[in-house]
Amino acid sequence: MTTKTSPRGRPRSFDKDAAIATAQQLFHEHGYDGVSVANLGTAMGIKPPSFYSAFGSKAGLFAEVIARYADTEGRFTTEALAGDGRVVDGIERLLLTAAHIYARQGMKSGCLVLDSTRNSSDIEARTITGGMTDRSRAMVEDYIARDYPDRARTLSEMVMIAMKGMSSAARDNASAASLENFALMAASGFRHEVAQNARNA
Amino acid sequence: MTTKTSPRGRPRSFDKDAAIATAQQLFHEHGYDGVSVANLGTAMGIKPPSFYSAFGSKAGLFAEVIARYADTEGRFTTEALAGDGRVVDGIERLLLTAAHIYARQGMKSGCLVLDSTRNSSDIEARTITGGMTDRSRAMVEDYIARDYPDRARTLSEMVMIAMKGMSSAARDNASAASLENFALMAASGFRHEVAQNARNA
DNA sequence: AGCTTTATATAGCGTTCATTACATAAATCT
DNA sequence: AGATTTATGTAATGAACGCTATATAAAGCT
Structure with missing residues (x-):
C-alpha cells in the first residue's frame, strides 16, 4: 500500500x-x-x-x-532510445521527438532542464539543472556506446548541442517545422559522422 | 575630421x-x-x-x-560569408568560426546577442537582441539565396538553430573541440540537405 | 481533556533593484 | 563677468526580492 x-x-x-x-x-x-x-x-x-x-x-x-x-515530459528521451534498432536510428528518433516536444504549445516551449536556469546567478538552481542535464547526456552516451563505444562520449556531446539548439530556438518561437528540419539535418550529419569515422562500427 | x-x-x-x-x-x-x-x-x-x-x-x-x-565580435558572420565560393563552404566556415569564437575564453563564452537576454522579462532588452538576431539570420538567408533561393529562408533558420546550440553549449562550458565536432556535423548535414532537395541547385 | 506536532495567516524583516531630486562643479556663449 | 548648459556627488525614492518571527488553528497521541 x-x-x-x-x-x-x-x-x-x-x-x-x-x-x-x-x-x-x-x-x-x-x-x-x-x-x-x-x-x-x-x-x-x-x-x-x-x-x-x-x-x-x-x-x-x-x-x-x-x-x-x-518522470513526465523528460521520459521522451528514454522512450526514443528504447528498442533494439541501430543507434543512428535511435538518435534520429530522439532529435525528431525533441523537435516536436520543444515546439511552443501555448505558454510552454523548449526544455525546462536545459534552459530554465540560463543566465541565472543562483548556484543552487544551476547545479540542479546541470546535474540533470549531464545525466541525460550520460544516457545518450550509454546508448551510443552500443554501436560506437570508443566515440560515445564525443558523439553524445554533439547530440546535446543539437538538443540545446532546438530548445533555445523553440523558446525564440521557432516553428515546429523549422525544428523538425533541423532535427533531420542533424541526424543526417550524425549518420555521416559515424560512417566516415567507422573505426568502431 | x-x-x-x-x-x-x-x-x-x-x-x-x-x-x-x-x-x-x-x-x-x-x-x-x-x-x-x-x-x-x-x-x-x-x-x-x-x-x-x-x-x-x-x-x-x-x-x-x-x-x-x-561592429566588433559580430563581424565574424560577415567575414565567414564573404567571397565567391560555394554556399555550402561558406556555411561550414560560418559554423566553424562560431565554434571557435563561442568557446569559453576567460569569463566570456557563447554569443552576446543570442543568449544575453534569455529568460529575461525585460521586453525592451529582448527586443534589442531579437532584432539583431533576425538581422543576422537575414544575412545568412541572403547569402544562402545565392545558390538556393527558394529554400533560403528555411535553410537560414536551420543554421540559426545550430548557432544557438553552440552558443548555449559554450555557456555550459562545452569544449572548443566539442563545438568544432558539432559544427562539422551540422555542416555535413547541411550539405546533405541541399544535395537531397536539389530542386533549386 | 491535555500535550505534542505540524500548518496556517498576519505582518514584516533586510537586501537589492532601477531610477531620480537636489545642489554643485565645470565647461561654452554673450 | 555673467548667463546658460551639461555633468557630477550625495542621498534617497518606491518597488520587488527571498525569507521569517509570532501567534493561532487543526490534527494525532496519551
Whole structure:
C-alpha cells in the first residue's frame, strides 16, 4: 500500500503534487529567476509560511519540479532510445521527438532542464539543472556506446548541442517545422559522422 | 575630421566608449538581468547620475552594447560569408568560426546577442537582441539565396538553430573541440540537405 | 481533556533593484 | 563677468526580492 498513516500535526490544506505541477508550468514559461516566491504562492493559492513549510526554499521546490520533469515530459528521451534498432536510428528518433516536444504549445516551449536556469546567478538552481542535464547526456552516451563505444562520449556531446539548439530556438518561437528540419539535418550529419569515422562500427 | 567642436556644458569625466566596452564584458558574462546598474557603475567608475546622463537607462546602454558587438565580435558572420565560393563552404566556415569564437575564453563564452537576454522579462532588452538576431539570420538567408533561393529562408533558420546550440553549449562550458565536432556535423548535414532537395541547385 | 506536532495567516524583516531630486562643479556663449 | 548648459556627488525614492518571527488553528497521541 502506498498511502501512509496520517502524520502527527495539522494536515496540509493544499495538494502538494498539484502545486509542484503549477510551479513546473511557471518555471518552464518564465525560467527560474523569472518566477518569484510571490508568483508561486499566488498560483498555488498559499501564503509564504505554507510555501516554506512544504518546500523549504525556492530552490528546494525547483529540485522537486526538475525531478518531476524527469518522470513526465523528460521520459521522451528514454522512450526514443528504447528498442533494439541501430543507434543512428535511435538518435534520429530522439532529435525528431525533441523537435516536436520543444515546439511552443501555448505558454510552454523548449526544455525546462536545459534552459530554465540560463543566465541565472543562483548556484543552487544551476547545479540542479546541470546535474540533470549531464545525466541525460550520460544516457545518450550509454546508448551510443552500443554501436560506437570508443566515440560515445564525443558523439553524445554533439547530440546535446543539437538538443540545446532546438530548445533555445523553440523558446525564440521557432516553428515546429523549422525544428523538425533541423532535427533531420542533424541526424543526417550524425549518420555521416559515424560512417566516415567507422573505426568502431 | 571626426572630432566635433566641444559642446556647451561640463565635459564628461569618463571615456564613454571604454565604459560601453566594460558593459559589454559584464553583459556577456552574466546576461542582461545578471548585471545591475550598481555593478555597471562600479566597473565604469561612475555614479548613477552620470550613468543616466550618458545612457538614459540600463536598456539604452544595452542597445549601444549590442550595436558595438555587431561592429566588433559580430563581424565574424560577415567575414565567414564573404567571397565567391560555394554556399555550402561558406556555411561550414560560418559554423566553424562560431565554434571557435563561442568557446569559453576567460569569463566570456557563447554569443552576446543570442543568449544575453534569455529568460529575461525585460521586453525592451529582448527586443534589442531579437532584432539583431533576425538581422543576422537575414544575412545568412541572403547569402544562402545565392545558390538556393527558394529554400533560403528555411535553410537560414536551420543554421540559426545550430548557432544557438553552440552558443548555449559554450555557456555550459562545452569544449572548443566539442563545438568544432558539432559544427562539422551540422555542416555535413547541411550539405546533405541541399544535395537531397536539389530542386533549386 | 491535555500535550505534542505540524500548518496556517498576519505582518514584516533586510537586501537589492532601477531610477531620480537636489545642489554643485565645470565647461561654452554673450 | 555673467548667463546658460551639461555633468557630477550625495542621498534617497518606491518597488520587488527571498525569507521569517509570532501567534493561532487543526490534527494525532496519551
